[in-house]
Amino acid sequence: MPVSVSRTTGTAATVVWEPADDPEGRIAQTLDAGLAEALTALGVPAADLASVDQFERAKILRAAAALHAELTRRIRYMTVIARNVDGMTWGTLASTLTGSSHARSTARSTYDAGMRQLRATVHVVCRRDDGYVLAVRRGEEPDARWTLPGGHVGPCDSPLVAAARELETETGVQVAPPALMEAGVWSTPGRDPNAVDNTTAYYTRVPAHTVATAGDGAAEVRWLPLDETYVLVPTHDEIVASTRRFS
Structure with a gap:
C-alpha cells in the first residue's frame, strides 16, 4: 500500500506517504x-x-x-x-x-x-465583465460547432475541480474552483444510444481584459457577445441563457 499508517500510542498515529504515491496531491488536500x-x-x-x-x-x-x-x-x-x-x-x-x-x-x-460518473462532463460559462462569453471550437472544419469550454470529469475528480482544469486547459483562463458557481445539470443523449451524458454547468465572471488562447483540445477560442450565443450547440446556448440570473 502506498500510504502507511502507524499507530504510535493509544491515541496517536503517524501517516506517511511518498510524493510519487500522491501525484495529484489529493492525500495532502484531504489532510489540509x-x-x-x-x-x-x-x-x-x-x-x-x-x-x-x-x-x-x-x-x-x-x-x-x-x-x-x-x-x-x-x-x-x-x-x-x-x-x-x-x-x-x-x-x-x-x-x-x-x-x-x-x-x-x-x-x-x-x-x-x-x-x-465515467460519462459525466462539465462545461463553464465564462463571462467577461463586458458581457462577452467564452466559446471554443474543437474541430478544424469550417462547419465545426462552437461550444462552451469543458470536458470529461476524471474517474476520481470532483466536477468543480474538473471544470476549472478544463477551462484552463482549453483556453488558458485560470479560475479558482471556489469562483465557479453551479448553474445546473443537463442530460443529453450520449454516443451510446442506451446511455445519457450528464453535464454539470458552472458560471464565473472574469475581468473585461481577460485574454484567452486555444490550448489542448481547442482549435480556436472566441469571446461571443451575448446576442450571438445562438452559434453554440443548442444545449450550450440554453446553458448560457440560464446563467443570466447570475448577472
Missing part, C-alpha cells in the same frame, strides 16, 4: 481540508453530537461530507473496475462492498453510479 474534523465525526458519540457547539458541528459536518463524497466517487470507480476489468461476479462484488453476497442490488446501483 479538514481530515481531523472528518475523523472527529467518528470519535464523538452520536448522542453527544447535539451538545457540540453549532459552529464546530458545522465544521465537522462539512469536512465529513467532503471526505464522504470523495470516497464515494472512488468506491464507484473501483466497483466499475472490479466488475469490468477483474470480472468480479455480482455476488462477490456485493460481498466486497457490504459483507453480504445477497446485497446484489447495492452492488448494481454502485456500479451504475460509477458508469454514470
Whole structure:
C-alpha cells in the first residue's frame, strides 16, 4: 500500500506517504481540508453530537461530507473496475462492498453510479465583465460547432475541480474552483444510444481584459457577445441563457 499508517500510542498515529504515491496531491488536500474534523465525526458519540457547539458541528459536518463524497466517487470507480476489468461476479462484488453476497442490488446501483460518473462532463460559462462569453471550437472544419469550454470529469475528480482544469486547459483562463458557481445539470443523449451524458454547468465572471488562447483540445477560442450565443450547440446556448440570473 502506498500510504502507511502507524499507530504510535493509544491515541496517536503517524501517516506517511511518498510524493510519487500522491501525484495529484489529493492525500495532502484531504489532510489540509479538514481530515481531523472528518475523523472527529467518528470519535464523538452520536448522542453527544447535539451538545457540540453549532459552529464546530458545522465544521465537522462539512469536512465529513467532503471526505464522504470523495470516497464515494472512488468506491464507484473501483466497483466499475472490479466488475469490468477483474470480472468480479455480482455476488462477490456485493460481498466486497457490504459483507453480504445477497446485497446484489447495492452492488448494481454502485456500479451504475460509477458508469454514470465515467460519462459525466462539465462545461463553464465564462463571462467577461463586458458581457462577452467564452466559446471554443474543437474541430478544424469550417462547419465545426462552437461550444462552451469543458470536458470529461476524471474517474476520481470532483466536477468543480474538473471544470476549472478544463477551462484552463482549453483556453488558458485560470479560475479558482471556489469562483465557479453551479448553474445546473443537463442530460443529453450520449454516443451510446442506451446511455445519457450528464453535464454539470458552472458560471464565473472574469475581468473585461481577460485574454484567452486555444490550448489542448481547442482549435480556436472566441469571446461571443451575448446576442450571438445562438452559434453554440443548442444545449450550450440554453446553458448560457440560464446563467443570466447570475448577472
